[in-house]
Amino acid sequence: MYKIVEKKTLNKEIDLMRIEAPLVARNAQPGHFVILRVEAEGERIPLTIAGIEGNLVDIIYQKLGYSTKLLGEKEAGDTVEDFVGPLGKAAHIRDSKHVVGVAGGVGAAPLLPQLKAYKEAGARVDLIIGARSESFLILLDEFKAICDEVIITTDDGSAGLKGLVTDALKHHLEDNAGIEHVIAIGPVIMMKYVTLMAKDYKKSIDVSLNPIMIDGTGMCGNCRVSIGGKTFFACIDGPDFDGSDVDFDELMQRQSYYKDEEHACYLRLKT
Amino acid sequence: MNKTPRMKMREQDVEVRNRNFLEVALGYSYEEAIEEAKRCIDCKNPRCVMACPVRVKIPEFIKYLLEGALETAFETIYEDNILPSICGRVCPQESQCEGACILGIKQEAVNIGALERFVGDYGMEHNLADQTEVKNNGTKVAVVGSGPAGLANAASLRKKGYDVTIFEALHDFGGVLKYGIPDFRLPKDIVAHEIDNLKTMGVTFVKNAVIGKSLTIEQLMKEEGYKAVFIGSGAGLPSSLGVPGENLNGVYYANEFLTRVNLMKSRAIPTSKTPIKLGNNIAVVGGGNVAMDAARTAKRLGAENVFILYRRGREGLPARLDEIHHAEAEGIDMRLLTNPVEIIGENHIVKQVRCEKMKLGEPDSSGRRRPLGTGEFVTYDIDNIIISIGQKPNPIIKDNTANLDTQPWGGIITDEFHMTSIPGVFAGGDVVTGAATVILAMGTGKDAAHHMDEYLQNLH
Numbered sequence: 001m002y003k004i005v006e007k008k009t010l011n012k013e014i015d016l017m018r019i020e021a022p023l024v025a026r027n028a029q030p031g032h033f034v035i036l037r038v039e040a041e042g043e044r045i046p047l048t049i050a051g052i053e054g055n056l057v058d059i060i061y062q063k064l065g066y067s068t069k070l071l072g073e074k075e076a077g078d079t080v081e082d083f084v085g086p087l088g089k090a091a092h093i094r095d096s097k098h099v100v101g102v103a104g105g106v107g108a109a110p111l112l113p114q115l116k117a118y119k120e121a122g123a124r125v126d127l128i129i130g131a132r133s134e135s136f137l138i139l140l141d142e143f144k145a146i147c148d149e150v151i152i153t154t155d156d157g158s159a160g161l162k163g164l165v166t167d168a169l170k171h172h173l174e175d176n177a178g179i180e181h182v183i184a185i186g187p188v189i190m191m192k193y194v195t196l197m198a199k200d201y202k203k204s205i206d207v208s209l210n211p212i213m214i215d216g217t218g219m220c221g222n223c224r225v226s227i228g229g230k231t232f233f234a235c236i237d238g239p240d241f242d243g244s245d246v247d248f249d250e251l252m253q254r255q256s257y258y259k260d261e262e263h264a265c266y267l268r269l270k271t
Numbered sequence: 272m273n274k275t276p277r278m279k280m281r282e283q284d285v286e287v288r289n290r291n292f293l294e295v296a297l298g299y300s301y302e303e304a305i306e307e308a309k310r311c312i313d314c315k316n317p318r319c320v321m322a323c324p325v326r327v328k329i330p331e332f333i334k335y336l337l338e339g340a341l342e343t344a345f346e347t348i349y350e351d352n353i354l355p356s357i358c359g360r361v362c363p364q365e366s367q368c369e370g371a372c373i374l375g376i377k378q379e380a381v382n383i384g385a386l387e388r389f390v391g392d393y394g395m396e397h398n399l400a401d402q403t404e405v406k407n408n409g410t411k412v413a414v415v416g417s418g419p420a421g422l423a424n425a426a427s428l429r430k431k432g433y434d435v436t437i438f439e440a441l442h443d444f445g446g447v448l449k450y451g452i453p454d455f456r457l458p459k460d461i462v463a464h465e466i467d468n469l470k471t472m473g474v475t476f477v478k479n480a481v482i483g484k485s486l487t488i489e490q491l492m493k494e495e496g497y498k499a500v501f502i503g504s505g506a507g508l509p510s511s512l513g514v515p516g517e518n519l520n521g522v523y524y525a526n527e528f529l530t531r532v533n534l535m536k537s538r539a540i541p542t543s544k545t546p547i548k549l550g551n552n553i554a555v556v557g558g559g560n561v562a563m564d565a566a567r568t569a570k571r572l573g574a575e576n577v578f579i580l581y582r583r584g585r586e587g588l589p590a591r592l593d594e595i596h597h598a599e600a601e602g603i604d605m606r607l608l609t610n611p612v613e614i615i616g617e618n619h620i621v622k623q624v625r626c627e628k629m630k631l632g633e634p635d636s637s638g639r640r641r642p643l644g645t646g647e648f649v650t651y652d653i654d655n656i657i658i659s660i661g662q663k664p665n666p667i668i669k670d671n672t673a674n675l676d677t678q679p680w681g682g683i684i685t686d687e688f689h690m691t692s693i694p695g696v697f698a699g700g701d702v703v704t705g706a707a708t709v710i711l712a713m714g715t716g717k718d719a720a721h722h723m724d725e726y727l728q729n730l731h
Binding site for chain 1 (some may be wrong): 440441442450478479480481484485486487490507508509511517518520521524526527530531535536545546548618619665666667670
C-alpha cells in the first residue's frame with residue numbers, strides 16, 4: 001500500500017497527488033513513469049512522473065476513465081494498492097540552447113520536469129500551452145517560474161490566444177529563428193501536427209507517447225509503436241522518442257482499440 | 272514384465288471444460304495412484320532419474336507410495352524438488368523422466384508426472400513441506416524475480432540460513448506461473464500455497480520492485496548491504512513474427528493475451544477492469560506450450576474457431592504431448608506446415624492472415640527437419656491473431672547493469688558456478704537459457720544456491 005500524502009485539485013478534471021514511494025523516488029528522472037493500481041483487482045494505469053521530492057512522487061492525472069475517476073475519489077491519507085517505477089527511459093536532454101515546449105491538456109504535467117532540466121542545463125526555455133478553456137490550464141505558475149516566455153492558447157479564447165497550439169507555434173518559430181528544439185507532449189493528434197511543423201522548420205522534435213500498457217516492463221507488447229518502420233515498446237524504449245519518424249496514425253488507432261470497453265466500464269462507475 | 276496398461280487420468284468432460292477455467296486433468300485417486308505405481312519395475316539403474324533435470328529419486332518415492340508411506344514419498348521428492356505439485360503438472364515428462372522409462376520401449380512409460388502430482392498434492396493438503404524457519408545468519412541475499420528459478424533459489428538459500436529477499440516487478444508473485452500458465456493447467460491456489468510456504472520459512476517478498484529501475488544491482492550490493500544477488504528474471508520479452516501487419520489492432524502477443532486473462536483476470540468479463548477483446552475466429556501462431564495455452568484460453572473465452580498455425584509438422588510441435596492432446600480434444604484445429612507471411616487489416620483492424628504452405632527439408636541445427644516454403648499460399652479470415660513464437664530475456668537488467676556480460680540475443684552469460692561476469696551476482700533460469708521449462712529453471716535456481724553459499728562462505 002502506498003500513502004497519498006497530499007492531493008491538490010488543478011481543475012475540475014485534473015488532480016495532483018503526492019504519493020509516498022521510496023522505491024520509485026530513489027532513481028526517478030524526468031521522463032520516467034509509474035504504473036499504479038488504485039485497488040486490488042484494479043487496472044494497471046501508467047502515469048508520467050510530474051515531480052520528485054525525497055521519498056515523494058507527484059503524479060497528475062485526468063479523471064477520464066474508470067480507474068482515474070476512482071483514483072480521484074481518494075483523498076490525502078488514503079492509500080493506493082500498487083505503485084511501481086520509475087519505468088521507461090529518462091528523457092534525453094539534448095544539447096540545445098533554445099527550446100520550446102508545447103503542452104496540450106494534461107500533457108503539461110510530464111513536460112514540466114523536462115523543461116526544468118533544460119533550464120538547469122542553461123537553455124532558453126519557452127512554453128506554448130493549450131487547453132479547451134481557461135479553467136483547464138494547469139501548472140501555469142510552475143511554468144512561469146522557469147520559462148523565459150509562456151504563450152497560452154485556448155479553443156474558446158477565454159485565456160491567451162484563441163486557437164490551437166500549432167498556430168501559436170508557427171508564429172513563435174517564425175519570430176525566433178534561434179529555436180533549436182521542440183518538445184511536444186499532449187494528445188497524439190497534437191503531437192502529430194507539432195512534429196510536422198517542427199520538421200518543416202528543420203527543428204529537432206521529441207514527443208512522449210502514451211499507448212495502452214499493461215505491465216510497463218517490456219512484457220506484453222501492447223504498447224508497441226512504429227517508428228521509421230521499426231517496432232519499439234514505449235514502456236522500455238520510451239515513452240519519449242524523437243518524433244520525426246513516429247507513425248502517429250497507427251498510435252491513434254491502437255489507442256482506440258478498447259474505446260467501447262472503457263466506456264462500458266466508466267458507465268458502471270457512474271450508476 | 273508388468274503388462275498392465277498405463278492408468279489414465281480422469282479429466283473434465285470436453286464440453287464442460289471448454290466453458291470454464293477449472294483444471295482439466297483431475298489427478299489420480301489413491302487407488303489409481305497405487306495401481307500406476309505398481310507398474311514401476313524399480314530398475315537397478317533408473318534412467319528416469321538421470322533424465323530428470325533435478326534428479327528426483329523416482330523409483331524410491333514410488334516405492335514409498337506403494338508402501339502407503341505417503342509422507343516419506345513426499346519428503347523424498349521434496350529433497351530434490353520443492354515444487355512437486357507444479358512440476359507434476361507442467362513438466363514435459365515425455366522428453367524427460369517418462370521418455371527414459373524402460374517400460375516405454377515396449378509399452379507405455381510409467382505415468383511419473385501423475386504420480387509426482389499425486390504425492391505433491393498429498394503433501395500440500397497435509398502441509399508436509401518443511402517450513403522450519405532456520406535461524407537467520409544475518410547475511411543478506413537478493414533474489415530478482417519470483418518465478419520458478421527465484422523461488423527455488425530463495426528456498427535453498429533460506430534453508431542454509433541466509434536472509435533472503437525476493438524482488439518482484441509485478442504486483443503479484445509467481446512470475447510465469449502466475450501471469451503465463453492458465454488455471455486450467457495450473458490452478459493458482461497451488462502457486463499461492465508454495466509462495467506461502469516460503470514466507471513461513473522466513474523469505475521476505477517485495478512486490479512492485481523493478482530491479483534495474485527501482486533499485487539497480489549495484490545499489491543492492493553497495494548501498495543495501497546484499498552480499499550476493501541471484502537474477503531469475505525469466506524470459507518475458509515476446510519475439511516478433513517480423514511480418515507486415517503485426518501492429519494492427521487485434522494482433523496480440525501471447526504474453527499480452529495471457530497476462531490480460533491470467534494476471535489481470537480479464538476473463539471475468541464484463542466486470543474486469545482490464546478487458547480482452549476477442550472475436551470468433553482466432554489464429555494462434557506457434558507450436559509450444561504457450562501457444563496451446565493461448566489457443567485453449569481463447570476457446571474458453573468463447574471463440575468458436577481457434578486454430579494453430581505452425582510452420583513445422585506434428586513431430587516438430589514443442590508443446591507437451593498432453594497439451595497437444597487436450598487442445599485437439601477441445602477442438603483446436605492444428606494447421607501444420609503453415610507459415611504466416613502477412614497479416615492483413617482493414618481500417619487498421621486485423622481481418623486475414625496469409626500463410627505459405629511448407630514442406631520439410633533436411634534436419635536443421637535443432638535436429639528437426641527444416642521447413643521450406645512451397646510457393647503455395649492460403650489466406651484465412653480471422654478476428655484476432657495471437658503470436659506465440661517464443662520469448663527472450665527482458666532487457667531491463669542488462670541495460671541498467673554495467674559490466675554484466677550477455678549473449679547477443681540478450682541472455683545473461685554465467686560460468687559453471689552460475690556466476691555472471693560480476694562477482695557475487697549469479698543468474699539462472701530462462702534469463703540464462705532462453706525460454707525453457709519450469710523444472711530447468713528450478714534446477715538452476717537450486718544449484719546456484721549451492722554455489723552462492725560456497726561463494727559467501729569464502730567471502731570472509
